[in-house]
Amino acid sequence: xxxxxxxxxxxxxxxxxxxxxxxxxxxxxxxxxxxxxxxxxxxxxxxxxxxxxxxxxxxxxxxxxxxxxxxxxxxxxxxxxxxxxxxxxxxxxxxxxxxxxxxxxxxxxxxxxxxxxxxxxxxxxxxxxxxxxxxxxxxxxxxxxxxxx
Amino acid sequence: xxxxxxxxxxxxxxxxxxxxxxxxxxxxxxxxxxxxxxxxxxxxxxxxxxxxxxxxxxxxxxxxxxxxxxxxxxxxxxxxxxxxxxxxxxxxxxxxxxxxxxxxxxxxxxxxxxxxxxxxxxxxxxxxxxxxxxxxxxxxxxxxxxxxxxxxxxxxxxxxxxxxxxxxxxxxxxxxxxxxxxxxxxxxxxxxxxxxxxxxxxxxxxxxxxxxxxxxxxxxxxxxxxxxxxxxxxxxxxxxxxxxxxxxxxxxxxxxxxxxxxxxxxxxxxxxxxxxxxxxxxxxxxxxxxxxxxxxxxxxxxxxxxxxxxxxxxxxxxxxxxxxxxxxxxxxxxxxxxxxxxxxxxxxxxxxxxxxxxxxxxxxxxxxxxxxxxxxxxxxxxxxxxxxxxxxxxxxxxxxxxxxxxxxxxxxxxxxxxxxxxxxxxxxxxxxxxxxxxxxxxxxxxxxxxxxxxxxxxxxxxxxxxxxxxxxxxxxxxxxxxxxxxxxxxxxxxxxxxxxxxxxxxxxxxxxxxxxxxxxxxxxxxxxxx
Numbered sequence: 136x137x138x139x140x141x142x143x144x145x146x147x148x149x150x151x152x153x154x155x156x157x158x159x160x161x162x163x164x165x166x167x168x169x170x171x172x173x174x175x176x177x178x179x180x181x182x183x184x185x186x187x188x189x190x191x192x193x194x195x196x197x198x199x200x201x202x203x204x205x206x207x208x209x210x211x212x213x214x215x216x217x218x219x220x221x222x223x224x225x226x227x228x229x230x231x232x233x234x235x236x237x238x239x240x241x242x243x244x245x246x247x248x249x250x251x252x253x254x255x256x257x258x259x260x261x262x263x264x265x266x267x268x269x270x271x272x273x274x275x276x277x278x279x280x281x282x283x284x
Numbered sequence: 285x286x287x288x289x290x291x292x293x294x295x296x297x298x299x300x301x302x303x304x305x306x307x308x309x310x311x312x313x314x315x316x317x318x319x320x321x322x323x324x325x326x327x328x329x330x331x332x333x334x335x336x337x338x339x340x341x342x343x344x345x346x347x348x349x350x351x352x353x354x355x356x357x358x359x360x361x362x363x364x365x366x367x368x369x370x371x372x373x374x375x376x377x378x379x380x381x382x383x384x385x386x387x388x389x390x391x392x393x394x395x396x397x398x399x400x401x402x403x404x405x406x407x408x409x410x411x412x413x414x415x416x417x418x419x420x421x422x423x424x425x426x427x428x429x430x431x432x433x434x435x436x437x438x439x440x441x442x443x444x445x446x447x448x449x450x451x452x453x454x455x456x457x458x459x460x461x462x463x464x465x466x467x468x469x470x471x472x473x474x475x476x477x478x479x480x481x482x483x484x485x486x487x488x489x490x491x492x493x494x495x496x497x498x499x500x501x502x503x504x505x506x507x508x509x510x511x512x513x514x515x516x517x518x519x520x521x522x523x524x525x526x527x528x529x530x531x532x533x534x535x536x537x538x539x540x541x542x543x544x545x546x547x548x549x550x551x552x553x554x555x556x557x558x559x560x561x562x563x564x565x566x567x568x569x570x571x572x573x574x575x576x577x578x579x580x581x582x583x584x585x586x587x588x589x590x591x592x593x594x595x596x597x598x599x600x601x602x603x604x605x606x607x608x609x610x611x612x613x614x615x616x617x618x619x620x621x622x623x624x625x626x627x628x629x630x631x632x633x634x635x636x637x638x639x640x641x642x643x644x645x646x647x648x649x650x651x652x653x654x655x656x657x658x659x660x661x662x663x664x665x666x667x668x669x670x671x672x673x674x675x676x677x678x679x680x681x682x683x684x685x686x687x688x689x690x691x692x693x694x695x696x697x698x699x700x701x702x703x704x705x706x707x708x709x710x711x712x713x714x715x716x717x718x719x720x721x722x723x724x725x726x727x728x729x730x731x732x733x734x735x736x737x738x739x740x741x742x743x744x745x746x747x748x749x750x751x752x753x754x755x756x757x758x759x760x761x762x763x764x765x766x767x768x769x770x771x772x773x774x775x776x777x778x779x780x781x782x783x784x785x786x787x788x789x790x791x792x793x794x795x796x797x798x799x800x801x802x803x804x805x806x807x808x809x810x811x812x813x814x
Contacts, residue, residue, distance in 0.1 A: 139320075140327065152679075161652045161653060161656065162652075162653075162656070163657075164654075164657070164660070165657035183327055184330050185383060186327075187327035188331070188333065188334035188335070190487065191334075210652070213648075217666075222554065225652060226637070227657070229331075229636070229637055230329055230330050231638055232407055233636035233660070234326045234327070242636065242660060242661060243596070244635050244636065244664050245486055246480065248598065249478060250476060252437045252475040252477055253466075255438030255440075255477075258441055258444065259438045259439065259440050260444075261459050265447055268451045269451075269456055270422065272424065272456070274427075275424055275456055276382060276426055276427065276611075279385065279400050279401055279402060280386055282389070283396055283628050284396075
């Protein structure tokens with residue numbers, strides 16, 4: 136089994152605009168976090184998500200085309216256009232946006248990465264002092280009974 | 285002949301081969317190279333929700349069989365390939381408790397196992413040595429001595445936070461015992477806290493059995509045939525198992541003859557194969573004169589409580605599933621209104637997508653837009669979940685049968701699960717949720733949130749070919765030998781009489797090791813087809 140991701144997704148301009156309109160609703164940015172448009176989630180990032188799970192292409196582009204045609208995307212629009220796929224569309228855009236390095240940097244999330252257990256500092260390990268109360272209380276298990284019913 | 289290359293199949297293959305027996309193993313999936321794990325990819329979360337999902341009905345790989353869950357409140361999670369579901373497991377390695385083997389005697393419900401904790405203790409030790417287990421010795425939740433081959437993995441800042449809360453309440457906690465190496469050995473590295481244990485460990489630190497057990501089994505001479513989907517175990521005129529019929533990746537049928545057949549397909553795959561293996565002698569399925577094959581399915585329902593903290597906890601660091609565990613509420617206390625209990629584990633909340641998942645029950649308006657951003661800013665790096673695995677008692681009505689509507693890619697009927705969460709389990713869950721909120725608050729959480737019971741957490745599939753001394757009340761004996769077919773063995777999670785609340789893989793492995801040693805010791809007396 137291999138999990139090679141093929142780069143197959145190339146979104147046309149109307150779809151990109153529709154995705155941006157959808158993201159204006161879902162990922163508008165906050166005081167600290169930039170908007171979807173600012174991190175250009177509609178370029179490489181969303182394509183990487185759709186390449187990783189091509190079954191997301193249809194619902195995402197369906198919603199995007201509706202949004203582009205209407206020139207807007209409100210929550211009720213999204214729920215209507217996506218139907219039972221609404222959670223998958225939200226997931227796809229979230230996954231793309233939060234892959235952005237600039238976003239991860241702001242929230243302090245380095246991504247899943249290597250940090251050997253041997254390098255753990257004293258505030259990351261158990262100590263005898265910490266576990267002493269547990270030891271002091273003694274056994275808590277119920278022993279195997281001598282006789283069975 | 286062994287069917288299934290997961291933990292029990294790998295363990296049996298190794299012990300039998302190292303003892304000089306000729307062993308062939310049929311595995312319906314293939315090998316995964318750890319360099320192909322998506323754990324280092326930014327797209328990991330997308331892959332884990334699709335082609336690399338632990339849920340076979342989502343993953344839909346050619347190695348998988350579908351599971352009919354139309355009548356089940358829990359959905360199975362697994363991996364069909366060499367190493368079995370350990371490719372995806374969190375490698376938590378707690379033994380069952382002594383009382384888990386004597387539930388009938390102690391609590392008056394369910395049944396006792398035909399073996400005790402003490403009968404299995406040496407094989408727990410053996411299994412830990414074989415795969416490489418880390419942990420802190422002396423856990424007072426178990427009889428002494430309980431030692432582990434390697435020192436424990438760092439519990440992380442969130443683990444210390446959890447421990448401080450438990451200390452305030454006077455409740456048990458202990459660094460999780462894990463089948464994850466804290467020191468490098470051979471080509472397997474030490475834990476590097478990627479927290480991607482459940483999508484594959486890129487260091488090889490986690491003891492998935494493809495890398496932790498199979499190399500030794502192959503070196504000892506086991507023949508492993510991959511992409512070999514067993515359709516039926518065959519029998520001779522005397523009613524002895526004499527091999528298995530299987531289908532290769534190109535759809536061609538084969539038959540491998542055998543003197544002894546060992547089924548290791550776990551709690552769903554094993555009853556499926558036995559029920560498929562019908563004959564004039566066994567019209568209701570092989571080894572099923574008791575009618576119990578496929579019944580008493582247990583799946584360990586799971587509930588969690590998220591705790592959010594003011595200070596940074598770097599909670600994207602592993603290990604994942606569990607850095608800390610508690611058995612404070614694992615034993616029966618009838619004052620709680622239910623029997624048995626639960627094991628707790630402290631699990632980090634990783635990145636933004638994981639954080640938003642915890643709020644998936646809210647209306648969209650409360651978790652998208654600026655509200656969604658606020659959740660991420662508040663939760664990422666500052667949260668962990670206390671989770672409780674519920675000891676669900678065996679119920680004869682919770683079953684694995686053959687689906688009448690779904691088939692796999694080769695046309696073989698899919699397994700159908702029928703599972704209802706019992707009233708006792710629901711009371712158990714409610715109790716544990718309340719206590720987990722308390723634990724977080726004692727640790728200083730600024731907010732807590734219940735993660736409701738979810739169907740898609742069926743990691744542990746147990747009890748569907750239960751062991752026992754009475755052939756009318758069990759399928760196999762305490763060494764996994766079928767009461768009806770003396771050269772047929774079941775060595776996986778199907779044999780569990782009760783499920784306990786601890787993760788089952790150590791017990792599955794220890795049971796398989798004990799049974800394999802017993803098979804070797806009694807090989808000269810083994811009935812085989814002529």
